[in-house]
Amino acid sequence: MSSFSLPSRRSFLVGATVAVPALLVHGRALAASDPFTQGVASGDPAPDGFVIWTRIAPDILAADGLGGAPDNLPVRWEVATDEHFRTIVRHGDAVARHAMGAAVHVEVGGLRPDRPYWYRFVTQGVSSETGRAWTTPAPGAATSAVRFTAATCSHWEWGYFSAYRHMAREEDSRFTLFLGDYIYESAGRPVAPETGRVRSYGELPEADSLANYRRRYALHHSDPDLRALHAAAPAIAIWDDHEVQDDYSGIWSKGLQFASARFVQRRAMAYRAFVENMPLRLSQVMRGAEYRINRRMQWGTLAQFDMLDGRQFRSPPACSDGPDGGKGHMAAIDCPDLADPSRTFLGFEQERWLYDGWNRSRARWNLLVQNLLIAPMVFDTPKGPVVWTDSWNGFGAARQRLIDTMQASGIANPVTLAGDYHSFWCNDLYRDFGKGGQRPVAAEFVVSSVTSSGPPESFYKAAMPANPHIRYFDSTHRGYMRFDLNRDRLAARCMAISDRADRHATVRVLHDAVVEAGRPGLAT
C-alpha cells in the first residue's frame, strides 16, 4: 500500500458497483478497489488514549468529495499492544458517514500511559495498514525526555513530501506537530519559477466548496510519504490560512470579491473539511456549528504544550483601507493599528484561556504551538521602517500582552514554535525589543516548509542587522524540525531535504540550536 496511482474514471465506476473482495494476505489488503486509499492516522494523545482516524475512499477524487463509498459503511477498529495484533486490548465498530466526509474518528480510551500501541481498521473484509501511536506519560510522572517533530506548508504542486518521509523515520519521535498550511486552497496559480510545477492538482479546481476542500485533503492523504508519517506517530495539528484562504484574518477574507457573510460560509466549509480529515477529538473540537482547535497537552511534569488557533478570532488585517480588510502587506511601523490594544491575534477568550493555563502551569518547559512568526521583523525602506502585517508584527499590542503575560506568569522555560514563513528562524524574544541590556524572555523557532517556496534570502539577510534578536535565518531550504527535550535542555534541529523536486530526496542537518533550562532564549 506504499505505492499506488490515482484511479482512473473507469476504475471509479467499477469500484462503485463491485463488492470489495475479502482477501487478506499478511494483514494487507488485496482488493480490486482499496477502501483505505487515505491511510490511517492517530492524534491528540493523552495518558489513557488517543484518536484513531481513517477515511473510506475507494475513489479518491470523487467529484462529490465523498470518496466513492456507500453511506454508513461499518468499519471495525482494533488497538493492540503489539504490531502483530496478538493482544488486542480495545476494539469496536464505527461507521463511515457521508455527513463526516466518510471519515472515521475513534477516541480510544482505557489505555496505559507512556507506551506504544498499534491500530488498524477493517471494512468489507479488507484490512487497513497498521498505524503506531503512543499515549502520553501519566499526569505528574517525572518523565525525563521526549522527542517530537514539526512541519508546515506542504504545497502539493511545488514538490514531493520527502520531508514527511524523513520525519516518519525519526526514531522514537513521539508525535508530529502540523503547524498549518497542511493543504493550499488555490489552483492554477503561477508556480515557483526555480522548480516549475513538480506535480499537478489535475482535475481539482480551487477549493471553495465543502466537496472541493474534501478532495484537496483526499489528494494529500493519497501521498505515500504523508501516509507513512501519519502511520508512524500521533499528529497534533493546528491550522493556518491556506486551509481556508491566503492571508484571511478572522471573518475578513483577503480580497474584495467576497462579502464577509459569503466568506464566513466558505470558512465554515473549510474548517469542516479540516476537522473531518485530521485525527482530532471531535467531542472537544466540534461545539455545535463552531470549531475550537486550541487545546493543551501535558507531557508528565516535563512540558506543557499549548496549541493555538491564530486565525479564527483575529482582528482585521492591520493598517488596511480595503472595505473587506485586505490581505497581509507591508505597513509602516507607526501605523496606529499596530499599537491598538483593542486588536487581538487570538481573540480575547482564547487569550484568557492561554494565560489561565500559564498561570496554573507547573511544567518544567512551556511550549507554545502556533502558526505565525512572533518576533519583530523590521525592514528599512526609503519610506521608513515597515513590517509584514500577516504575522504578530501586524498585532503589536497583542504581542506585547503575550510576552508581558508570559513573563508575569512566571512559567518555566517558555519556547514558542511557528510555521507559515517557508524558512527556518531561531530567535530570542524580548519584553522590550531594541532596548539593550535585557535578558530574553523566550526562544522562538520557526519551521521551514515541506515544499513551499521561501521568501527572497538576500532581501531578508540584508534586513538582519536591524533585527539582532533573529539569531539564525535560512529561506533556501525545505524540510522540518526535530526537537529533543529533557529536563536540562531543548535541542532544536533544522533538517533540510536535498531537493523538493526529487521523489527520493535525502535529508541532512542544516542547523542546531539549544535552549538551556533556567536560561531563557537561545544558548547557541
Ligand code: FE
Ligand atoms: Fe505556507
Ligand code: CA
Ligand atoms: Ca500561511
